Amino acid sequence: MRIPCPYCGSRDASEFSYSGDATLTRPAPDNADAMFDYVYLRDNPVGVHREYWYHDAGCHAWLTVTRNVSTHEVIDAVLAHDEAAS
Amino acid sequence: MLDLAHIPAFANLRSMGDGRGVIARERRGIAVATVMARKGQSAALAAAVKEQFDINLPLGPHGSGSDAMSFLGTGPGRWLVTHDAGTPRFVDSLAQQLDSLASVVEQSDGVGLLRLSGPALLEVLAKGVAIDLSATAFPAGSVAVTQIAHMGVTLWKVDEAPTIHIAVARSMAGSFLHWLEASAAVAGLVVDS
Ligand SMILES: [Zn+2]
Numbered sequence: 001m002r003i004p005c006p007y008c009g010s011r012d013a014s015e016f017s018y019s020g021d022a023t024l025t026r027p028a029p030d031n032a033d034a035m036f037d038y039v040y041l042r043d044n045p046v047g048v049h050r051e052y053w054y055h056d057a058g059c060h061a062w063l064t065v066t067r068n069v070s071t072h073e074v075i076d077a078v079l080a081h082d083e084a085a086s
Numbered sequence: 087m088l089d090l091a092h093i094p095a096f097a098n099l100r101s102m103g104d105g106r107g108v109i110a111r112e113r114r115g116i117a118v119a120t121v122m123a124r125k126g127q128s129a130a131l132a133a134a135v136k137e138q139f140d141i142n143l144p145l146g147p148h149g150s151g152s153d154a155m156s157f158l159g160t161g162p163g164r165w166l167v168t169h170d171a172g173t174p175r176f177v178d179s180l181a182q183q184l185d186s187l188a189s190v191v192e193q194s195d196g197v198g199l200l201r202l203s204g205p206a207l208l209e210v211l212a213k214g215v216a217i218d219l220s221a222t223a224f225p226a227g228s229v230a231v232t233q234i235a236h237m238g239v240t241l242w243k244v245d246e247a248p249t250i251h252i253a254v255a256r257s258m259a260g261s262f263l264h265w266l267e268a269s270a271a272v273a274g275l276v277v278d279s
Binding site: 014015 | 146147160161162164216217230231232233238
């Protein structure tokens with residue numbers, strides 16, 4: 001699998017670390033029920049999913065990658081920093 | 087009294103095999119720094135670099151400047167700066183010149199630098215680099231942060247001879263040399279002093 005890093009270009013997946021679901025927002029720490037759900041009750045979706053990948057052997061940027069987890073087709077990759085700013 | 091000796095990162099670089107497929111030279115005495123733009127200061131940093139050094143700060147994975155001084159794009163808002171003009175305490179003065187615009191970190195003793203050329207260079211690098219370094223995909227001026235045999239490297243293509251500069255963490259210099267010697271021996275590795 002290759003990931004099109006917006007900074008570096010197309011790179012092998014071995015250069016990246018997978019960092020989980022990009023569709024969730026971390027709840028306030030004092031909301032124990034919401035935190036329990038956030039930490040433990042994760043979905044296991046098929047098909048298109050959005051997830052964080054960290055380019056640790058390259059530009060050290062966090063990416064938000066849209067990927068079909070059934071076929072490994074990578075549909076889109078953007079800098080998570082840019083996405084958060086927009 | 088203990089005397090400290092200055093030992094270059096690639097002091098053990100030596101010729102291997104027959105032929106002149108890869109020509110290697112350690113770039114010594116070069117000041118190296120990482121520069122990271124402070125939040126919201128990218129445009130001001132680019133203006134300061136242009137004004138103080140007449141260098142266009144690259145926004146992507148490219149190098150700007152010359153052997154004397156270069157800014158290499160290594161990530162969003164991050165550069166590796168090399169300086170070969172012998173200015174004493176260069177990194178200290180760079181930090182002052184870019185004060186409040188960027189974080190400047192001294193790396194001169196942290197990385198080893200090699201200059202590689204020779205007719206078999208791309209063939210040999212292909213044994214370790216998982217990206218296309220040909221002239222179409224990686225023209226002169228291109229920079230890549232990637233890995234060779236699990237060791238982090240920064241590559242900069244200087245010209246299409248091809249000549250490639252490579253930066254490796256100093257603690258990995260011995261292992262990197264082992265990889266280079268083993269990979270280049272078949273084509274011949276020559277040390278150009
Ligand atoms: Zn990258």
